[in-house]
Amino acid sequence: MNDITAAWATALQLIAAFDPQLTDIVALSMEVSVTAVVLAALIGLPLGAALAVVRFPGRKIVVVALNALMGLPPVVVGLLVYLLLSRAGPLGELGLLFTPGAMVVAQTVLCAPIMAALSRQVLEDAWREYEEQLRSLGAGAARAALTLLWDVRFSLVTIVLAGFGRAAAEVGAVMIVGGNIDGVTRVMTTTIALETSKGDLPLALGLGMILLGIVLGVNALAQLVRDAASRRYG
Amino acid sequence: MLPLVLDKVAYAIRDHAIIDDVSFEITAGPRTVILGPNGAGKSVLMRLCHGLLQPTAGAIRWMGSRNGRGRQAMVFQRPVMLRRSARGNITYGLALAGVSPRERRLRAQDVLEAVGLAHVADKPARVLSGGEQQRLALARAWALGPEVLFLDEPTANLDPGATREVESLIGQIHAGGTKIIMTTHNLGQARRLGDEILFMHGGRLAERAPVATFFAQPASHEAAAFIKGEMPWQ
Amino acid sequence: MAITGRIGAVLAMLAVSLGIATVQAAERYITVASTTSTEQSGLFKHLLPAFESKTGIQVRVVAVGTGQALDMARRGDADVVFVHDQQAEEKFLGEGYGVKRFDVMYNDFVLVGPKSDPAKIAGGKDIVAALKNIAAGKSPFASRGDKSGTHAAELRLWKMAGIDPAAGKGSWYRETGSGMGPTLNTASAMNAYALTDRGTWLSFKNRGELGIVVEGDQRLFNQYGVMLVNPAKHPHVKKELGQQFVDWLISPEGQKTIADYKINGEQLFFANAKRS
Numbered sequence: 001m002n003d004i005t006a007a008w009a010t011a012l013q014l015i016a017a018f019d020p021q022l023t024d025i026v027a028l029s030m031e032v033s034v035t036a037v038v039l040a041a042l043i044g045l046p047l048g049a050a051l052a053v054v055r056f057p058g059r060k061i062v063v064v065a066l067n068a069l070m071g072l073p074p075v076v077v078g079l080l081v082y083l084l085l086s087r088a089g090p091l092g093e094l095g096l097l098f099t100p101g102a103m104v105v106a107q108t109v110l111c112a113p114i115m116a117a118l119s120r121q122v123l124e125d126a127w128r129e130y131e132e133q134l135r136s137l138g139a140g141a142a143r144a145a146l147t148l149l150w151d152v153r154f155s156l157v158t159i160v161l162a163g164f165g166r167a168a169a170e171v172g173a174v175m176i177v178g179g180n181i182d183g184v185t186r187v188m189t190t191t192i193a194l195e196t197s198k199g200d201l202p203l204a205l206g207l208g209m210i211l212l213g214i215v216l217g218v219n220a221l222a223q224l225v226r227d228a229a230s231r232r233y234g
Numbered sequence: 235m236l237p238l239v240l241d242k243v244a245y246a247i248r249d250h251a252i253i254d255d256v257s258f259e260i261t262a263g264p265r266t267v268i269l270g271p272n273g274a275g276k277s278v279l280m281r282l283c284h285g286l287l288q289p290t291a292g293a294i295r296w297m298g299s300r301n302g303r304g305r306q307a308m309v310f311q312r313p314v315m316l317r318r319s320a321r322g323n324i325t326y327g328l329a330l331a332g333v334s335p336r337e338r339r340l341r342a343q344d345v346l347e348a349v350g351l352a353h354v355a356d357k358p359a360r361v362l363s364g365g366e367q368q369r370l371a372l373a374r375a376w377a378l379g380p381e382v383l384f385l386d387e388p389t390a391n392l393d394p395g396a397t398r399e400v401e402s403l404i405g406q407i408h409a410g411g412t413k414i415i416m417t418t419h420n421l422g423q424a425r426r427l428g429d430e431i432l433f434m435h436g437g438r439l440a441e442r443a444p445v446a447t448f449f450a451q452p453a454s455h456e457a458a459a460f461i462k463g464e465m466p467w468q
Numbered sequence: 469m470a471i472t473g474r475i476g477a478v479l480a481m482l483a484v485s486l487g488i489a490t491v492q493a494a495e496r497y498i499t500v501a502s503t504t505s506t507e508q509s510g511l512f513k514h515l516l517p518a519f520e521s522k523t524g525i526q527v528r529v530v531a532v533g534t535g536q537a538l539d540m541a542r543r544g545d546a547d548v549v550f551v552h553d554q555q556a557e558e559k560f561l562g563e564g565y566g567v568k569r570f571d572v573m574y575n576d577f578v579l580v581g582p583k584s585d586p587a588k589i590a591g592g593k594d595i596v597a598a599l600k601n602i603a604a605g606k607s608p609f610a611s612r613g614d615k616s617g618t619h620a621a622e623l624r625l626w627k628m629a630g631i632d633p634a635a636g637k638g639s640w641y642r643e644t645g646s647g648m649g650p651t652l653n654t655a656s657a658m659n660a661y662a663l664t665d666r667g668t669w670l671s672f673k674n675r676g677e678l679g680i681v682v683e684g685d686q687r688l689f690n691q692y693g694v695m696l697v698n699p700a701k702h703p704h705v706k707k708e709l710g711q712q713f714v715d716w717l718i719s720p721e722g723q724k725t726i727a728d729y730k731i732n733g734e735q736l737f738f739a740n741a742k743r744s
Binding site for chain 1: 326
């Protein structure tokens with residue numbers, strides 16, 4: 001229990017002091033994860049919509065594969081992206097390894113399947129309701145997919161949040177492709193891992209509590225948005 | 235685009251025939267009501283005519299060719315409203331039809347006034363009452379200026395007041411030159427709104443007659459039993 | 469419509485992020501592959517600002533195990549490699565991946581163990597004898613087991629003692645497969661002996677019942693070497709900037725900065741670059 005009380009104290013001290021190193025680390029964490037979530041949504045949501053609306057041979061296999069990819073271990077993704085971006089690898093020329101860009105790539109790969117698989121489910125349910133009317137009005141598959149995405153936009157908020165939670169919480173991928181470089185690619189989760197391995201448990205826990213606080217805050221905000229929206233739009 | 239010709243059309247799911255060997259020709263002018271007990275295949279027949287389903291046998295031809303589909307619209311038993319304003323639902327259909335933005339707003343306004351919903355034009359469509367939503371669905375279809383309007387049990391879920399309003403609007407749309415093809419299992423409504431009756435039973439066209447003849451002297455005993463109220467479903 | 473505005477905002481954000489990445493690429497910086505124990509000793513926080521303010525070159529240290537650091541350099545993902553396993557470094561050089569190896573500094577390893585000292589070796593000055601006692605008594609021992617410089621040194625000492633610790637794997641000899649800190653965490657929790665570099669030990673805060681039991685043996689000295697990754701093998705290596713770093717480390721100024729690094733008044737690293 002001692003360590004946990006010490007952790008609270010450390011966390012509050014850090015926040016109150018507006019420690020510049022801490023703010024840099026938090027800012028970088030948010031930048032990387034938010035960018036990754038946005039990119040993953042741009043890839044995953046249209047993919048989910050396409051899968052919901054278009055029937056093609058082998059569709060069931062793609063759906064199953066996508067659902068399975070939601071459980072990709074972050075450290076495996078990190079390793080694969082590392083091999084891709086390493087100078088010895090196919091995309092080495094980009095010089096992305098050990099930069100925030102690489103971290104964004106890895107987290108996008110992690111989150112895109114989540115966005116696609118979960119949105120497919122939501123959109124498939126919606127399509128069942130909307131299909132006849134939209135086709136009657138003359139909407140083609142692409143137009144229908146976009147219309148569906150817009151109509152279920154509030155359910156999509158939950159999905160995007162799930163992706164953000166995954167990105168903000170993972171350490172395996174960003175550690176490997178970012179290198180945890182002080183001042184450059186050090187984010188909240190890798191700092192927690194580092195402080196733990198240095199035996200500074202109160203500091204690690206303190207940072208963990210800050211991270212939890214942020215994720216909680218984001219979720220609370222999203223809930224407020226959803227409630228307000230459902231009251232207005234029905 | 236009329237006449238609409240069905241030539242030995244059948245629709246079966248896994249060897250179970252829902253529509254079997256139906257042939258008829260529908261011309262412009264009279265309001266056609268497809269009558270029959272529940273399970274007779276009325277809704278499936280409508281969807282085949284409108285193009286939402288493809289026949290498993292036989293052919294459906296508009297104006298002699300299979301591709302002369304022209305401008306059609308359909309109103310379903312349950313209105314499907316998009317998560318946007320009442321006006322937005324109408325302009326959506328017009329945008330799909332390629333109408334210019336300015337023209338969209340004008341037409342939407344006209345049709346909203348015609349159905350008595352101008353005062354809720356900017357309210358979210360999904361918070362409207364059942365009757366209001368069905369009138370909005372009619373408005374959405376009417377705004378497209380269809381040559382043929384399909385209606386599938388349009389008042390089955392409405393109270394008598396809303397039913398009267400919808401029936402009155404259908405009359406106005408017909409007066410404007412649109413061909414009405416409607417299904418119902420409500421005898422009174424068929425009498426009020428129909429000029430000719432197509433009586434369906436067991437997936438087949440059992441009888442066809444002008445409305446007065448049909449109710450005075452039904453030719454088939456299935457029709458006779460139905461009119462007497464002895465066969466609400468099969 | 470609203471959708472195009474949304475897409476525009478997202479594309480702007482993308483452009484900004486890529487812009488950030490490109491700007492960082494344009495900065496003067498080198499990537500140095502080094503070890504977790506060196507980073508965790510806190511040396512870099514003390515050393516690098518001096519170099520950076522003098523030359524304006526940012527040094528980005530990726531701290532992994534020695535084996536991994538050398539592999540990183542083999543793949544061309546680092547410009548300079550700064551580790552502490554002379555045998556592995558010579559092999560690296562022999563394979564043609566390094567330009568030249570320079571001694572930089574040494575620190576020492578210490579054997580830590582629980583207050584209860586089941587192997588009765590506390591206060592000793594002979595590491596080989598101590599290890600023999602530990603093996604004989606099957607006292608719990610936590611090893612890094614991760615191909616690091618520390619791990620390699622540990623295995624050499626076992627060999628000197630004529631013991632094959634693999635025999636004890638799973639019972640008294642526990643391989644954590646991780647860095648120095650996590651291994652010490654494990655040793656602390658298990659009340660086990662462990663070999664650690666003094667730097668990590670001095671900064672380590674989760675000691676539990678552990679304390680230093682054996683130190684000072686010559687065989688516990690840990691030599692650090694620095695090499696520029698060979699541009700002949702990897703043309704993109706920043707050879708001018710990297711060479712500046714190598715030169716600075718072995719220069720009198722760099723050497724003094726290294727020697728000045730202290731934790732609680734105690735010096736951690738002893739600069740020993742050869743004057744050429």
